Amino acid sequence: MPASxxxxxxxxxxxxxxxxxxxxxxxxxxxxxxxxxxxNGAGKSTLMNILGxxxxxxxxxxxxxxxxxxIRSVADAxxxxxxxxxxxxxxxxxxxxxxxxxxxxxxxxxxxxxxIDRRRMARESEVYLKRSGLAIPPQTPLQDLSPAQRxxxxxxxxxxxxxxxxxxxxxxSSLTLSETERLLATVCDLSExxxxxxxxxxxxxxIESCADRVVALRDGRNAGELSAGEVSHQKxxxxxxxxxxxxxxxxxxxxxxxxxxxxxxxxxxxxxxHRISFDVARGEILGFAGLVxxxxxxxxxxxxxxxxxxxxxxxxxxxxxxIHSPRDAIAAGVFLVPEDRRHTGLITEMTVRENITLAxxxxxxxxxxxxxxxxxxxxxxxVEALRIKTPGIETQAMNLSGGNQQKVxxxxxxxxxxxxxxxxxxxxxxxxxxxxxxxxLMRDLADRGVAVIMISSDMEEVIGVxxxxxxxxxxxIAGFLKRDQFSEQAIMxxxxxxxxx
Amino acid sequence: xxxxxxxxxxxxVLCGTTAMLNHRFLGAANLQNMxxxxxxxxxxxxxxxxxxxxxxxxxxVGSVFALQGVVLAILLREWHWHWVIAVxxxxxxxxxxxxxxxxxxxxxxxxxxxxTLCGLLFYRGLARYIAHDETKGFGTGGFGMLRELxxxxxxxxxMPFVVLxxxxxxxxxxxxxxxxxxxxxxxxxxxxxxxxxxxxxxxVILSAYVLSMLLTGVSGVLIAFYTNSISPANHxxxxxxxxIAAAVLGGCSLRGGEGSILGIVIGTAxxxxxxxxxxxxxxxxxxxxxxxxxxxxxxVLVDQALRARRAQKT
Numbered sequence: 001m002p003a004s005x006x007x008x009x010x011x012x013x014x015x016x017x018x019x020x021x022x023x024x025x026x027x028x029x030x031x032x033x034x035x036x037x038x039x040n041g042a043g044k045s046t047l048m049n050i051l052g053x054x055x056x057x058x059x060x061x062x063x064x065x066x067x068x069x070x071i072r073s074v075a076d077a078x079x080x081x082x083x084x085x086x087x088x089x090x091x092x093x094x095x096x097x098x099x100x101x102x103x104x105x106x107x108x109x110x111x112x113x114x115x116i117d118r119r120r121m122a123r124e125s126e127v128y129l130k131r132s133g134l135a136i137p138p139q140t141p142l143q144d145l146s147p148a149q150r151x152x153x154x155x156x157x158x159x160x161x162x163x164x165x166x167x168x169x170x171x172x173s174s175l176t177l178s179e180t181e182r183l184l185a186t187v188c189d190l191s192e193x194x195x196x197x198x199x200x201x202x203x204x205x206x207i208e209s210c211a212d213r214v215v216a217l218r219d220g221r222n223a224g225e226l227s228a229g230e231v232s233h234q235k236x237x238x239x240x241x242x243x244x245x246x247x248x249x250x251x252x253x254x255x256x257x258x259x260x261x262x263x264x265x266x267x268x269x270x271x272x273x274h275r276i277s278f279d280v281a282r283g284e285i286l287g288f289a290g291l292v293x294x295x296x297x298x299x300x301x302x303x304x305x306x307x308x309x310x311x312x313x314x315x316x317x318x319x320x321x322x323i324h325s326p327r328d329a330i331a332a333g334v335f336l337v338p339e340d341r342r343h344t345g346l347i348t349e350m351t352v353r354e355n356i357t358l359a360x361x362x363x364x365x366x367x368x369x370x371x372x373x374x375x376x377x378x379x380x381x382x383v384e385a386l387r388i389k390t391p392g393i394e395t396q397a398m399n400l401s402g403g404n405q406q407k408v409x410x411x412x413x414x415x416x417x418x419x420x421x422x423x424x425x426x427x428x429x430x431x432x433x434x435x436x437x438x439x440x441l442m443r444d445l446a447d448r449g450v451a452v453i454m455i456s457s458d459m460e461e462v463i464g465v466x467x468x469x470x471x472x473x474x475x476x477i478a479g480f481l482k483r484d485q486f487s488e489q490a491i492m493x494x495x496x497x498x499x500x501x
Numbered sequence: 502x503x504x505x506x507x508x509x510x511x512x513x514v515l516c517g518t519t520a521m522l523n524h525r526f527l528g529a530a531n532l533q534n535m536x537x538x539x540x541x542x543x544x545x546x547x548x549x550x551x552x553x554x555x556x557x558x559x560x561x562v563g564s565v566f567a568l569q570g571v572v573l574a575i576l577l578r579e580w581h582w583h584w585v586i587a588v589x590x591x592x593x594x595x596x597x598x599x600x601x602x603x604x605x606x607x608x609x610x611x612x613x614x615x616x617t618l619c620g621l622l623f624y625r626g627l628a629r630y631i632a633h634d635e636t637k638g639f640g641t642g643g644f645g646m647l648r649e650l651x652x653x654x655x656x657x658x659x660m661p662f663v664v665l666x667x668x669x670x671x672x673x674x675x676x677x678x679x680x681x682x683x684x685x686x687x688x689x690x691x692x693x694x695x696x697x698x699x700x701x702x703x704x705v706i707l708s709a710y711v712l713s714m715l716l717t718g719v720s721g722v723l724i725a726f727y728t729n730s731i732s733p734a735n736h737x738x739x740x741x742x743x744x745i746a747a748a749v750l751g752g753c754s755l756r757g758g759e760g761s762i763l764g765i766v767i768g769t770a771x772x773x774x775x776x777x778x779x780x781x782x783x784x785x786x787x788x789x790x791x792x793x794x795x796x797x798x799x800x801v802l803v804d805q806a807l808r809a810r811r812a813q814k815t
Contacts (some may be wrong), residue, residue, distance in 0.1 A: 306697065332698035338697055347691045349758065358687060359698040361680045369678050412698065 004029045005196050006165055011060035013046055020046040022220045031194045035211035040239055040401050043220040044200055048167055049436040050309055052077050052084055064135060083158030087170040089140055089150050100136035101157045124197045128156040130460045131191060133186040148179030167198045172206060173429050176292040184210045199498040202431055204236050207461060210396045216240055248436050249464035252447045255284030261420045261451045263303060263412060266312030269299035271475030278470055278477060280451040285442060287466030288455040288493045294472040297339055304336040335421030337409050337426055345409040348398035352380035352390050355397050356411045375468055382411035403434025411439060421445060422453040439465055459488050473497045504752050507804045519597030523781045532657055535773055541723045542743055543769040546670050548668045548716030549744035550765040555709045556757025557606060560686035562744055566737025569595055570725040577628025578646060584647040592718040592742045599714025603707035608764035628733040638730035651726035661723045673762040685753050688759030691769040699717045746797050747772055
């Protein structure tokens with residue numbers, strides 16, 4: 001048996017205008033978990049796309065199980081035993097679990113009638129479900145499953161295709177802490193059973209806990225490797241960005257003493273029986289921690305008027321606000337940077353300019369007719385101020401990287417006059433460098449007297465960024481933590497409902 | 502303008518070929534008649550285009566023409582209303598139908614295809630019932646000003662064409678220059694994100710259906726006086742499909758969020774030139790629809806290929 005299962009040797013890939021990969025090598029041993037890290041644009045996706053047959057390398061070779069192979073399509077990769085689990089799940093929620101595991105390869109009976117053999121499908125998928133750590137009946141409709149469970153279904157699907165190497169691209173970006181832990185346990189279990197894993201993630205904490213080896217890419221080149229013993233947060237960051245990241249988190253002037261934005265007795269349509277009350281001061285960043293499903297996003301959507309609250313009062317500067325729609329919230333200066341920037345934050349087919357001015361277009365208009373000069377000026381100013389990396393303001397938003405898309409959403413609100421901004425998972429899927437910039441922007445806003453609310457499932461981020469943390473548990477705020485009380489343990493205790501003394 | 506380039510070329514080529522094959526194409530009478538038809542079809546096609554840009558559709562247009570025509574004939578000939586009041590009443594009625602469609606789509610969240618398909622059936626039936634399935638006409642004289650406005654000329658230009666130019670200019674400014682126009686595109690592209698940016702998407706959608714029906718109503722009056730008699734069973738039938746075809750040829754996507762006024766007008770012109778070509782070149786008239794279907798098909802196919810190429814270049 002050859003020493004390593006997969007070996008990528010001296011891979012070079014050139015796209016028009018860019019050298020995406022320059023002499024990159026990567027090896028993965030049997031049952032080894034290799035974490036692949038790097039900033040967006042470092043070449044991780046290109047490398048994985050070459051492995052998946054989406055792109056062909058210009059130079060270099062791929063050895064799988066000691067043999068030279070050519071991968072021309074996803075089907076080629078699958079037949080070699082390479083399975084992919086993408087950030088966006090490729091499961092169909094109108095089928096049951098077994099149907100998803102065997103999608104496209106359904107066992108059949110009845111000769112030419114090709115009737116689906118449901119019993120066999122269920123029986124066989126049960127085996128793979130168990131191995132992927134999912135203890136549910138194979139007949140469960142997929143729509144009843146949580147994102148984490150859906151991920152397990154994908155893993156089961158890969159296993160059922162006899163995958164010997166599973167590539168996971170940001171698998172935890174939409175998972176909660178406990179779900180992430182379960183996924184990591186599954187990863188360990190896979191490796192114990194001899195299945196190798198390439199694990200791509202921006203969450204360095206996860207990598208520390210599960211990787212046997214870390215490989216970093218930077219600007220399309222190998223930037224270095226760390227063995228399990230050497231892995232540390234600091235070292236990974238410096239490999240990725242090529243320098244030390246001094247202060248990812250910045251502290252500001254601190255909150256002003258008087259309450260500014262007050263929410264009292266808020267009842268959402270999502271959990272009508274629970275009430276939420278909290279307040280945020282000017283200059284304060286209030287973090288909202290909790291498990292996914294605790295009702296944090298629903299709280300934000302109620303305050304912003306997407307799903308109007310059933311009851312409760314919202315006050316700004318002691319004046320009650322009547323918010324029935326996002327329009328009302330925006331008029332009052334209460335803004336939301338939503339969780340799903342590509343579906344609710346941006347109109348991705350529209351240009352950067354159109355997205356930035358979308359909410360405040362009336363301000364660029366005389367007699368309801370848009371003045372192009374004013375609009376262009378506003379968009380330009382925001383692009384400059386936020387240092388949005390884009391070829392120009394007429395570029396479609398879909399062509400920007402995640403971090404820059406998020407900045408466009410933010411630019412939309414900064415072009416108006418924010419009083420309160422709610423960030424819902426602001427750095428999901430964004431690389432370390434861009435994260436630091438978003439944190440800095442949030443802090444700048446707070447220092448300018450804006451009340452900032454940040455919902456985040458990234459424990460490190462909540463602790464690093466917030467001035468105060470509200471922890472939610474099943475639709476209610478289980479408790480508030482002040483800066484000197486911050487710890488992962490304290491947050492977890494409140495999040496799972498074991499009220500600390 | 503770049504986006505309309507493909508279809509403009511197609512229009513020019515078609516005009517050139519027809520003119521070469523039959524010199525009557527460029528005759529004053531033929532051009533005038535074509536301009537009149539382009540005017541009548543263009544006005545409601547622009548309305549339909551607005552709805553299509555929001556991601557909707559309106560299949561009821563043809564039946565609305567029948568219903569409006571029958572009612573207008575009754576108001577004028579049997580109830581002897583003053584023509585100004587009769588026309589305004591018919592426009593108001595048609596807009597009320599648009600309001601109903603809009604409410605069903607934007608508030609009740611029914612699919613536009615279904616709402617307006619039911620409209621297509623219902624209004625046609627209603628028109629035939631009201632008219633006792635008999636042809637209603639406006640006679641040979643009378644309604645002086647109205648008849649002149651609907652069927653006369655302004656200088657060399659037929660009135661419907663003049664109306665189209667006015668409507669197109671207003672629609673152009675509204676769609677491409679105003680806040681409302683931007684909101685229309687935004688809602689068509691991504692209604693959810695538009696709402697998160699403070700756009701009242703329901704009101705935008707609702708208004709598109711009402712505006713569309715207003716333009717349909719204006720076209721309806723012109724068409725009624727052009728045919729001068731309304732046979733409720735087939736007056737205006739299939740017209741919605743001409744409108745949809747014109748919008749699609751002009752660059753509207755049925756998924757919403759795309760399209761331009763210029764494109765829709767050129768699309769309408771293209772369809773009428775085609776129609777004219779079939780007549781002038783002595784092509785068997787039973788092939789009429791087949792020719793149109795084929796040209797629309799290839800027009801859209803080529804346009805899509807051109808777009809894909811352009812997208813690759815940038």
